[in-house]
Amino acid sequence: MTHAPPSRSETTAPSTAAVADAPDLSEGWGEQRGRLHKDLRRLDVLFFLICTLVGLDTIGSVAAQGPQGLTWMAILAVAFFLPYGLLVAELGSAFPVQGGPYVWTRLAFGRLTAGINQILYWISNPVWVGGSLCIIALTTWEEFFTPLPGVWKYAAGLVFIWGGALAVVQSVRIGKWVPIAGAIARIVLLGFFLVSVVVFAVEHGVHTLPADEFAPTYVGFVALVPVLIFNFVGFELPSSAAEEMKNPRRDIPLSILRSGLASLVLYGGPILGILFVLPSQDIGSLGGFIDACKAVFTVYGGSIAADGTVTLTGAGSVFGGIAAAGLIIGLLTSGVTWAMGAHRAQAVACADGAGPAWLGAISEKHGTPVRVNLLSAVLASLLFVVALNLSGGDGEKYFAAGLGLTICTTFISYVITFPSLVVLRRKYPDVTRPYAVPGGRAGAWLVTALATGFVAFTVVVLIWPGFGVGWFGTEGSAAASLPEAFAGERLQYTLSQVVPLLLFLVIGLIFYALGAKTRRAKG
Template identity: 65%
Template sequence: MSEVQPLSGNWLDERTHLRKSLRRTDVTFYLLCTLVGLDTIGSVAASGPQGLVWMVILAVVFFLPYGFLTTELGTAFPVEGGPYVWTKLAYGRLAAGVNQVLYWLSNPLWMGGTLAIIAVTTFETFFLPLGVVGKIVAGLVFIWIGVAAVAASLHVGKWVPIAGAYARIVLLGFFMISVVVYAVKNGVQPLSGTDFIPTWSGFVVLVPVLIFNYVGFELPSTATEEMTDPQRTVPFAILRAGVSAFFLYGGPILGILLVVPAAQIQGLGGFIDAAKQVLTVYGGSVAADGTVTLTGAGAVLGSVCAAGLIIGVLTSGVSWAIGAHRAQAVACADGAGPAYLGRLSEKHGTPIRVNVLSGVLASVVLVTALNLTGGDSEKYFTAGLALVICTTFISYLLTFPSMLVLRHRMPDVDRPFRAPFAWLVTILTTGLVAFTVVVLIWPFELPSAFEGQRTEYTLSQVVPLLIVIGIGFLFYALGSPTRERDRELTSTSA
C-alpha cells in the first residue's frame, strides 16, 4: 500500500497526530451504534407489516452486497479518510473532494434535523412541553453536547458510540420484553397475512428509509490509521455488527406493529408512542381515544426509556460525525478543501475545526427549519430525513462503483478480501441508492406532512442539495494553495 501514495499536501504532517485507539471490539460496537438508527424505526413501522418483509429482502439485495463492497475497499486501501481516498484514487481529487463535502454535510443536516427533533419530541412526550423557543434551546444543547463528544481524543470519544451500542441493546431488549408482557395482559393488534405481501407502493416508501438504516459500513475506514490491524478488524466488525443490527432493528418494528393501531403510527412518533403504550403494564392506562397516561413504575420506566432514546439518537450522530469529520479533514489537508479545516488537534488528534463548523451548521439548520415550519415537528422531520438520506446517497453514487474502477486501475494492489460477484454487487448497491435519490427528490406520492405542497417539498430537497454541491466546488477552489505547494515540492524533488 505504501507504493500507492494516495494522499499528499498537508496531510503527511497532520497524520503524525494520530494515535492507535480502536481495537476490534471497539470497531464492532462503533458500527453497531452506527447501523441501529432509532430515528427510522417508526418510519418503517408506519408502513405496516410489509416493512418487515422489505427489510429482509433488502438485507439480501443491498445490506450483504454493501458489506462485501466496503470490506474489499477498506482492507485493500487501509488509509485514513476511507471513502475520500477510494474516490480520489478512482476518479481524481476534484470529484472526490465534492463527493466528500456531500458525505460530510449530511451529518450536520442530520444532527440539526431529524436527530435533534426526535430528542426534543421525546423530551416533550415524557417530561414537559416546549414552545418553539424551548425546542430551539433544547435542540442546541443536544447538538453541542455531540460536538464536545466528537472533539475528544478518540481513545476517550470512542466510548460514546460504544455506550450508545449498549444503550440500544438494553433499550430495545427491554422494549421487546415489555411487548411480550403487554401482549400477554392485553392482547395484540391483529395482523393479516395479506398485510405482509410486499407492494410497489411499499417499496417506494420503504427503500429510502431501510437502506439509510443499513448504511455505515465504511465509517470505521475513515479512521483506519487509528485502528489496530485494520485488514483483519474491518471484516470482523462488519460481519458481527451487521448480523446484530438486523435483529436489533427488526424486533422493535414487529413490537410496534403488535401494540400500536396502524392508523396511529407516525414516522416521528412511532417508537415513542409504542414505548409509552407497552409501559402501561407497569403502571398507567390507555384511554378510548388512544391517549396514554403513565403512572407509578410506568412513569419512572418511561422517563428512563426516554433518556435512553435521547442518548441513542445522540450517539448515532456522534458515531457518524467521528467518521465523516475525519474524512473531511483528510480531504482538506490533501488539497480538496481549505487547509485551515485540514488541521488536527495536536493534543487530541481530532479534526476540531471541522467539528466546530459542523456544530455551527447544525445549529443553523435547526433554527432555520423550526422557524420555517412554525414548530411543526412532523413536517420538519419528514423533510429533514429525506434531505439527509438524499445527500448521503448522492455521495455513494461515486463511492460504490470505485471498487470496480480500482480493480481495473490498480489490479496489483493486495486485496485481503475480494467481493464475490463484483459486477452484481456494484449494480445492486449503486442502482438502489440511485433509485432512492430519484424518489426522494420527486416522490410518486408526497409525504402526508406535505400533502398538496409538491413545490414546497421539492424545493426543500433541491435547494439545499445545490447549495451543498456548490460548497464542494468552493472548497476545492480554496484548496488550490495546498495543491500548488504539492506541485512545487514534486518539481523540486524531480
C-alpha cells in the first residue's frame, strides 16, 4: 500500500494522512500551524545544513590532537556520518512534519519520553550559545581587536547572545538569510585561510607531518570522538521546520547528501592547514584556529617572534580583522541556525502537551516560536554569567565544560531519537518513504546501531574522559584524557557535566507536568 505525497493542509505532524493511524497532535498545534510561512526552498535548506554542520568552534579541538585527528575523521565519516545521514534522510522524507525529531520520537515512544528528550535537545542550544560559542567569540575579539576587561566581557557576551536571539525571532523569509550568510562566511573564511596557508608554505615552509602520527590510537579516539561526531551532526534540524519548506520530501535527502560532502571538505582542509602552520604542542583547543589564522596572515604583513608571539601589521592586520569578523559571524550563525530548528521542535512539543501551552504559541507576525526563542536567550545569558563566574574568568576551563555539556546533552537526546527509525518502520510500514535506507530491515538496523552506538559511547567518554584508557594493560592514563584546563580535577569536571544534566531532566519533568491541561483538553 502506498500514499501520495501530502498537501500542505495534510502535513502537520501525526495527524497527516501519510502517517496512517498515528496519534493526533493536540488541538493547540492545529491552531498554531496556520501561522507558519512556507518560504524555505532547496538551496535555502542546503545553506541551512552547511551552516549547521560546519561549526568553527571545534576545529581547534580536532587539530590539537595532531594528524591522527584527520585519520579518525575519515573513519567516522564512514562509520557514523554516512549511517546518520541515511537514517535522517528516511525519517525526514517519510515524516515531513513540523517539529521533526520530537514528532519521530513521539510516534515511536510516546509523548512523555519524547517530551523529556526534547528538553535535552532544545536546552543544549542555550548552553552552547552561552558557553563555547560565546567564549570563542570573545577570545577572537580580544585577539584581533581590543581586550575586554571586567564588565566589558559580560556586556560583549550578552550582545552576542541577544543579537542571535533577535535573528531567531524573525520570520523564515527573513531569518533564512542568517544561515545563508553564515554558510557564505564559512566558505569565504576557510577558503581564504587555505589560500593563505599555501602562500605561507611557499615563503616559510611548513611543519612536516610524520606518517606514524596519522596512526589511530584508542587514546586519540576517546579524545576526538566527542568533537568529531559533534562536527558531523545537525542533519535533522531542517526537519524541525518541515512545514515551512516548499517540498520537504524531495529537498531533505538531496540537501543532506550535498551538505555532507561540503562539510567534509570545509573541515578537513583547515585542520590540515593548522597542522602545517603550528607545532602540534602549541595548538590549543580554544585558540587553535585563531592562532593559525594570525600566523598565516603574517605573509600579508607582520612577524612571528622566536617565542611564537605573532604581530600583524599593514595588510596582515586588515586581513586578520576581516577574518576575525568572519569567524565571529560564523559562530553566531551556528547558534542561530541550531536555534531555528531546536526551538521550533520545542514549540511543537509544548503545543502537543509535553510542555506549557504558552510556549507552543507561534507568532502571528513572524510565524516563529518567539516565546521559546526569548526564553532560550534568557537561559543562555544566565549560563554565560554564572559559568564565567564559576570558572573565575578562565576561558579554557569555561570552554571545556561548556562544550562538553553541549555535546553530552545533545547526544543523550540522539540515543532516544535514532532508534525511532526501526520502530517507525514496524509501526507505520505503509507510510510513503520517498527515500529509504538501503538493505531493508537489516540496513535499517545497521545504520541505527552504528549511529546510536557512537553517540552513546560519546556520552560515556564525555562524562568520564579517558574511559577504557589504560585498561587490560593498554598504554595511556585516563587522567591525561581530562581537558587540560581540568588537569587533576576529575571530580570537578564530572560534576560540571552530571549536575546540569540532572537539572535538565528535572526541567523536562516539570515541563511535562505543566502540559497536563493541554493533554486533558485533548481527552
